[in-house]
Structure formats: structure tokens, C-alpha cells
Amino acid sequence: MGLILFTGAALLVWSFVIEPDRVIVKEATINIPQWPQAFxxxxxxxxxxxxxxxxxIDIEKLREIVATINQQQPDLIxxxxxFVIQDVLGGHFVEPEPIAAELKNLRARDGVYAVLGNHDWWYDGNRVMLALNNAGIKILENDVARIERDDQSVWIAGLADLWTGKPNITGTLAKIPASAMVVALTHNPDLFPKLPTSV
Structure with missing residues (x-):
């Protein structure tokens, strides 16, 4: 019985104290047919x-996350x-402006792009967007961005959140040339099966 109680206590400590405080980097290599050579x-x-x-996750932890991301020397973020959360047990609300001020320190050759999630919209999506835009982060809510290198390009298609927005797959992809290489970005992965296989 003592071993069961110890194991249960250890799992609780791991789940609520140790694991949530860790920053873990997971790397994956993705090979995409006809990917532009310049990229x-x-x-x-x-x-x-x-x-x-x-x-x-407070501002100090966010600062650590930003430093960890920059250490990876990304081309694209x-x-x-x-970004935000409100009314969470054991937490405290942080306004979007100080969050954006920390994220402004992200560095990537080809830029930093984002979409909003359900918690951002439940709070105030327009305020979150404004803060991030003012920090130099390009928000792609049913919008696209073109990244160019040596006359070749890759497009980022940002789609609105499935729960709180109105993702417009057809309208967003219509902004991109038909033969272009596209990377889709959205908050809720349940949207991905609805995308064309070319994306």
C-alpha cells in the first residue's frame, strides 16, 4: 500500500510541479517533394x-522560452x-502587451508569423492582434505571407481558429498561386483534414 501511495504522490509531483516547468525542444526532419531548393x-x-x-508560465518563463527558440537559430518562426489565458486556477492574467513585448525579441531570418487561438478570441482577439502586430509579428487570420529566396518562394497560409473564428480555406488559398508551395498554420489541428492534399 505504501508503494502505491508513493507512486501516486510521485506522479502528482511530476504532473503538476516538474513537467509543466520544463522547456523541451523536439526536432523533426520533414522531406517534402518538390520543395524549393532555395529553402x-x-x-x-x-x-x-x-x-x-x-x-x-509567467513573463520570466516566456523570456526563457524566447531565448531557447533563438538558440535554435530558426529561419522561420x-x-x-x-497567447493569453484568463481565469485559470493557480494562475494570474497577463495582458497581451507585455507578452508581445517579450515575443518581439524572437529572431528569424524569414520572419515571425502567427494565428490566434480560442483563448485569444475569448479574451479580446483584436487587442491580442494589435499587440503582436506592434511587436513585429505578422498575424495571418485567413491571410497569407510570401517568403522569397533567390526567385523562389514558399507561402504561409494562416487560417482562423476552428472554434472561435471562421476559417476560410477556399478564400485564403485563392490568394496563393495554384502551383505554389504552401505551409498551413492554424490553432486547432482538427482543421487540417479539410485542407487540400497539396497544402
Whole structure:
């Protein structure tokens, strides 16, 4: 019985104290047919669900996350929403402006792009967008961005959140040439099966 109680207590400590405080970098290599040669070995950092203000993510932790991202020397940074969180047990609300002020320190040759998540819209999506835009982060809510190198390009298609927005797949992709290489960015992965296989 003592071993069961110890194991249960250890799991609780791991789940609520140790694991949420860790910053882990996971790397993956993705080979894409007909990928533009100018973008060979493109280093992309994808981050999502920062939820700054939750029990283990304050401004100091966000600063650590930004430093860890910059250490990866990314070419492109994609942020898939949920910058803020409110009314979380054990946390405290952090306004979008100080979050954006820290994210302004992100460095990537080809830029920093983002979409908003459900928590951003539940709070005030327009205020979150304004703060991020003022920090130099390009928001792609049903919008696109073209990244160019040596007369070749890759397009980023940002789609609005499935739960709180109105993702416009057809309208967004219509802004991109038909034969272009496209990387889609959205907060809720349940949207991905609805995308054309070419994206």
C-alpha cells in the first residue's frame, strides 16, 4: 500500500510541479517533394499554447522560452495561438502587451508569423492582434505571407481558429498561386483534414 501511495504522490509531483516547468525542444526532419531548393534545410520553429499567466508560465518563463527558440537559430518562426489565458486556477492574467513585448525579441531570418487561438478570441482577439502586430509579428487570420529566396518562394497560409473564428480555406488559398508551395498554420489541428492534399 505504501508503494502505491508513493507512486501516486510521485506522479502528482511530476504532473503538476516538474513537467509543466520544463522547456523541451523536439526536432523533426520533414522531406517534402518538390520543395524549393532555395529553402533546403529551412529551420522552422513551431510553438503553440503559451497560455502566459497559467501557473507555470509567467513573463520570466516566456523570456526563457524566447531565448531557447533563438538558440535554435530558426529561419522561420510560426506561433499557433493561445497567447493569453484568463481565469485559470493557480494562475494570474497577463495582458497581451507585455507578452508581445517579450515575443518581439524572437529572431528569424524569414520572419515571425502567427494565428490566434480560442483563448485569444475569448479574451479580446483584436487587442491580442494589435499587440503582436506592434511587436513585429505578422498575424495571418485567413491571410497569407510570401517568403522569397533567390526567385523562389514558399507561402504561409494562416487560417482562423476552428472554434472561435471562421476559417476560410477556399478564400485564403485563392490568394496563393495554384502551383505554389504552401505551409498551413492554424490553432486547432482538427482543421487540417479539410485542407487540400497539396497544402
Amino acid at each position: 533546403d534545410h529551412l529551420r522552422v520553429v513551431l510553438i503553440s499554447d503559451l497560455h502566459v499567466g497559467s501557473p507555470h 510560426l506561433i499557433a495561438g493561445d
